[in-house]
Amino acid sequence: MAVESKSDDAPSQPGLTRQALVQAALRVLEREGVNGLSMRKVAAELGVKAASLYWHVRNKEELLDLLTDELMADAEAPPREGGWREQLREYCVRYRRHLLGKRDAAKVVAGRLVPGPHLLRLMEDQLGRLREAGFSDADAAMVNYALGAFVQGFVLQEQGPLSASEAMGAGRREVATAAGEQLRRLPQETFPHLVALADALTGPSMEDRFSFALERLLDGLSTLLEQGSDVRKEGTPDE
Amino acid sequence: MAVESKSDDAPSQPGLTRQALVQAALRVLEREGVNGLSMRKVAAELGVKAASLYWHVRNKEELLDLLTDELMADAEAPPREGGWREQLREYCVRYRRHLLGKRDAAKVVAGRLVPGPHLLRLMEDQLGRLREAGFSDADAAMVNYALGAFVQGFVLQEQGPLSASEAMGAGRREVATAAGEQLRRLPQETFPHLVALADALTGPSMEDRFSFALERLLDGLSTLLEQGSDVRKEGTPDE
DNA sequence: CACTCTCCCTAACAGTGTTAGTCGATCCGT
DNA sequence: ACGGATCGACTAACACTGTTAGGGAGAGTG
Numbered sequence: 159m160a161v162e163s164k165s166d167d168a169p170s171q172p173g174l175t176r177q178a179l180v181q182a183a184l185r186v187l188e189r190e191g192v193n194g195l196s197m198r199k200v201a202a203e204l205g206v207k208a209a210s211l212y213w214h215v216r217n218k219e220e221l222l223d224l225l226t227d228e229l230m231a232d233a234e235a236p237p238r239e240g241g242w243r244e245q246l247r248e249y250c251v252r253y254r255r256h257l258l259g260k261r262d263a264a265k266v267v268a269g270r271l272v273p274g275p276h277l278l279r280l281m282e283d284q285l286g287r288l289r290e291a292g293f294s295d296a297d298a299a300m301v302n303y304a305l306g307a308f309v310q311g312f313v314l315q316e317q318g319p320l321s322a323s324e325a326m327g328a329g330r331r332e333v334a335t336a337a338g339e340q341l342r343r344l345p346q347e348t349f350p351h352l353v354a355l356a357d358a359l360t361g362p363s364m365e366d367r368f369s370f371a372l373e374r375l376l377d378g379l380s381t382l383l384e385q386g387s388d389v390r391k392e393g394t395p396d397e
Numbered sequence: 398m399a400v401e402s403k404s405d406d407a408p409s410q411p412g413l414t415r416q417a418l419v420q421a422a423l424r425v426l427e428r429e430g431v432n433g434l435s436m437r438k439v440a441a442e443l444g445v446k447a448a449s450l451y452w453h454v455r456n457k458e459e460l461l462d463l464l465t466d467e468l469m470a471d472a473e474a475p476p477r478e479g480g481w482r483e484q485l486r487e488y489c490v491r492y493r494r495h496l497l498g499k500r501d502a503a504k505v506v507a508g509r510l511v512p513g514p515h516l517l518r519l520m521e522d523q524l525g526r527l528r529e530a531g532f533s534d535a536d537a538a539m540v541n542y543a544l545g546a547f548v549q550g551f552v553l554q555e556q557g558p559l560s561a562s563e564a565m566g567a568g569r570r571e572v573a574t575a576a577g578e579q580l581r582r583l584p585q586e587t588f589p590h591l592v593a594l595a596d597a598l599t600g601p602s603m604e605d606r607f608s609f610a611l612e613r614l615l616d617g618l619s620t621l622l623e624q625g626s627d628v629r630k631e632g633t634p635d636e
Numbered sequence: 637c638a639c640t641c642t643c644c645c646t647a648a649c650a651g652t653g654t655t656a657g658t659c660g661a662t663c664c665g666t
Numbered sequence: 667a668c669g670g671a672t673c674g675a676c677t678a679a680c681a682c683t684g685t686t687a688g689g690g691a692g693a694g695t696g
Contacts, residue, residue, distance in 0.1 A: 304606065374617030
């Protein structure tokens, strides 16, 4: 269950566990967003003063590391049905949906590459499927990393701060149409393509953009697999 | 030169221009990193107090927006030689190198999707090449977004905080080998693939990972282009 | 001269991460 | 049962942060 990295076990009831601390942080994150996530508020959530947290956690950074893994706690691997491509697609789609479901999750997770136990569980599962699909060991590892970085990067844009327009009362849709308007207004002589493609650039939803990029990436993986199974052997034909 | 979005021109010598402000921010960013980038320090860089900045800029967010575009000021498009694939690859490679060259650039840029003039210039150029290569308008727009998100997301991982280990004296290489050690120590029964692929997972450099993912993505684009030139003969399919 | 407008200032507010030092409670060995 | 250690919380403080309110020097214009 809980991973005790040190040799200290819980003697009595410390009142505050690292686990409780992380879950309090999770609640604050959900309620106030990543900018409102402060040590003092996490402490208050536990009925405790800020300085007490530093007994259980070295830094805010360390708390964020723990929080990062906790965000992956209820992520689920897709069912093992269909070919490798369907499974990988479902993996990415679910990962994206999962991150989108938690407030500011992408901003917390972004760039925090040391994997905690929950992420390790998912990696283990995905690596297994990649190997079964016929990817070489080196390729499987690469693909695993690439997919993770891809989804995280994508969701980060999606969940991002909307720039300064966020302060104004504009929602996402309004920003998109306003951006389209702005593009269309550009001087045609110097920006012919931007003007011509204004709709194509600002029209598609984030969902569309994600699907598009994902399918292209999966296409790339499938050509890799075909080349690989040429060289490799006869290989198991994919289902 | 300077783009005045409002109709206010500089009457006398304001001493502080938005431009000067942004470049001061750029210097502070380079010197102190994104965590050390504060309004007070930017002001001090200009020999001025913090409150004065709010005359020229609404928010720190707005300053970061301007800074984001300024970070793209000296980015260069690749030469127009070779096929579309070489050019796109070179685009991504240069973009990555450019971001890596500026301190914490990825963290500043991350999720700030409203493009400034410098980025627009690059987009215009890339869209032109995509259309010349034979991509449909819709596809060109999608590819443009996908490549940007891909590179940004990737560099963000790369430039990221290294997690809590950063506080310790460990460099990137040490972290990688330590992570490999940690993976190899996992219980084989529950994490067989992670143990088996420990080297494959932690060995490759960021450069390798980037190249790998990039080539897969380009493969995917090339299959799209092949299919597209088949189907695309006659009219526009939808909308 | 008076008036407005530009632009920077001081002062302050509320909040941040983090450290030092303290102090009660609980456990342990004697 | 007592002395001491250790756990686990506390108060106080430091050095910051973004941001606003209001003041006031200086220039341009009537």
